[in-house]
């Protein structure tokens with residue numbers, strides 16, 4: 001773990017997503033993850049059932065948040081997830097409208113799918129942030145084929161992160177293709193409230209790699225330390 005003197009000025013929150021195994025959940029928590037995501041999207045290679053998400057969520061100690069990820073799920077499916085993991089935060093990664101996201105009366109994370117390459121510059125992120133005013137967090141993912149978890153980044157330099165309207169309320173979560181190698185730069189540039197990673201800490205889809213998790217978290221902590 002990187003040491004900062006006298007202490008980090010901020011502590012970027014870390015969510016690790018797409019866990020399917022007990023050992024991975026235990027390791028992510030020991031390593032310092034703040035939130036653990038379970039994918040309740042049957043088409044994902046990382047999908048778990050609500051019952052399996054509940055088994056894994058039972059391993060979480062206090063102050064580590066379970067997150068249930070959905071893609072265009074029916075309200076009944078979201079409710080089934082919440083019955084299984086009642087303390088969960090919701091994450092909507094599909095085409096859900098603000099009203100659909102808010103309909104469950106629960107805090108939720110809304111994933112914005114930012115076009116890759118030069119397309120990012122044409123994406124009105126400020127308008128998106130305004131549209132989802134009821135979201136507890138706006139997660140910035142790259143728009144890939146499928147709905148996410150693609151290990152692809154968008155051009156972080158396409159936006160003015162110093163715009164107080166964009167970064168208002170400390171609710172941005174940087175995601176999409178983060179790895180132990182690029183996350184320090186991403187955090188230093190965007191200064192998000194949190195980061196979310198799936199592919200970048202995996203040995204195979206749904207199977208996390210303890211060494212990569214350790215390196216990822218150390219790299220985030222490095223970004224939290226004031227630069228010399």
Ligand SMILES: O=C(O)c1ccccc1N[C@@H]1O[C@H](COP(=O)(O)O)[C@@H](O)[C@H]1O
Pocket residue numbers: 017018037039041044045046069071093139141147148149150151152175176177178196197198199200
């Ligand atoms: O992980 C998935 O399979 C997934 C499926 C559908 C929507 C989102 C999904 N994962 C989320 O995508 C982002 C970026 O992931 P990656 O780090 O680029 O692999 C992240 O929020 C995952 O939680």
